[in-house]
Amino acid sequence: MSSYDNLMNLTGTHIRGYQLSRMLGHGSYGVVYEATCNSDTIAMKFSVQEEDVRIEASALQLLYYSDISPRFHFRGNYGPFHIIGMELLSYDLESIRDMTPWKSLKRPTLIRIAFQMMKCLQALHEKQLVHRDIKLSNFALTQPKTPGNQVAVKILDFGLSHVYADENGDLKDDPRNLAFSKMKYASYDVCLGCDPMPKDDVIQASYAILYAGGFDFRQKLKSPEDDLMNWKRELIRIPGDTLPLMMKFMTPFFELVGELNDICPVNHSLLQQRIQDSLPEMNASSDLVLTQEDGQPLLI
Ligand SMILES: Nc1ncnc2c1ncn2[C@@H]1O[C@H](COP(=O)(O)OP(=O)(O)OP(=O)(O)O)[C@@H](O)[C@H]1O
Numbered sequence: 001m002s003s004y005d006n007l008m009n010l011t012g013t014h015i016r017g018y019q020l021s022r023m024l025g026h027g028s029y030g031v032v033y034e035a036t037c038n039s040d041t042i043a044m045k046f047s048v049q050e051e052d053v054r055i056e057a058s059a060l061q062l063l064y065y066s067d068i069s070p071r072f073h074f075r076g077n078y079g080p081f082h083i084i085g086m087e088l089l090s091y092d093l094e095s096i097r098d099m100t101p102w103k104s105l106k107r108p109t110l111i112r113i114a115f116q117m118m119k120c121l122q123a124l125h126e127k128q129l130v131h132r133d134i135k136l137s138n139f140a141l142t143q144p145k146t147p148g149n150q151v152a153v154k155i156l157d158f159g160l161s162h163v164y165a166d167e168n169g170d171l172k173d174d175p176r177n178l179a180f181s182k183m184k185y186a187s188y189d190v191c192l193g194c195d196p197m198p199k200d201d202v203i204q205a206s207y208a209i210l211y212a213g214g215f216d217f218r219q220k221l222k223s224p225e226d227d228l229m230n231w232k233r234e235l236i237r238i239p240g241d242t243l244p245l246m247m248k249f250m251t252p253f254f255e256l257v258g259e260l261n262d263i264c265p266v267n268h269s270l271l272q273q274r275i276q277d278s279l280p281e282m283n284a285s286s287d288l289v290l291t292q293e294d295g296q297p298l299l300i
Pocket of ligand 1: 024025026027028029030031032043045070086087088089090092133137138140156157158159
């Protein structure tokens with residue numbers, strides 16, 4: 001049995017005083033468990049990729065006080081596995097999308113989510129950190145607060161992240177040489193071979209917003225490579241013509257995304273303003289609320 005198969009079978013195990021109570025999710029190299037110690041419940045991420053875990057732990061520490069990523073608790077080992085203990089979040093946004101009846105979030109919810117995604121990106125870009133793996137499942141909601149069940153959007157999974165510049169603003173290479181141009185959901189420039197920069201996080205977030213809004217981005221990614229590239233290029237060039245009908249209301253935001261480049265710093269506040277302009281009658285900066293309806297989560 002490979003070590004990855006073992007990673008999937010750790011429920012019940014005791015580690016660092018915590019008992020792994022259930023598996024929460026898994027990705028290409030990692031498995032995340034809920035872990036409990038008396039009344040304290042956290043998330044523990046296990047991976048065989050030591051370097052990715054080290055980088056993720058340092059990103060979470062760097063962002064500790066920004067409050068846009070899970071709070072970091074510890075880093076450690078368990079046999080061949082590298083572990084991060086962190087704040088337990090609730091549903092990731094792809095699960096929320098999948099649980100909605102029409103696989104699409106309503107406009108007022110969508111703009112609030114988009115607004116908070118920009119807040120997450122702003123906080124990490126301010127620290128010269130680029131995420132490079134932005135997708136809907138890498139955003140998750142906090143545990144609902146009492147008494148109003150308010151939740152916030154936080155950003156997950158910093159295994160591919162990179163500090164792209166030093167204190168003087170000089171660009172820093174990543175010795176890992178990861179093949180981002182092969183990543184299906186990479187931005188147009190990155191597919192062409194450019195290094196992923198903050199604006200590419202925003203562009204990938206714009207794909208995640210389309211997906212959350214009901215557009216079948218998963219299907220789009222299955223298109224022949226040339227078609228997918230054309231679509232990504234046209235979405236930047238003429239968003240008003242390229243956006244699917246149900247997402248045309250967000251043209252003000254997508255127009256600004258289309259103007260981003262690697263020379264001018266990303267203006268996250270202006271992106272938030274454009275999200276607000278897309279649906280002026282609703283407040284994009286108001287709290288999200290997570291409740292249950294017929295046993296299903298309901299995010300408004
Ligand atoms: N702190 C957390 N609290 C609750 N659930 C979490 C937490 N961290 C991760 N998860 C869940 O586990 C899933 C996988 O986590 P994560 O994306 O960090 O792992 P990964 O192996 O790096 O994934 P991928 O290969 O898809 O990028 C997430 O989509 C989410 O559902």
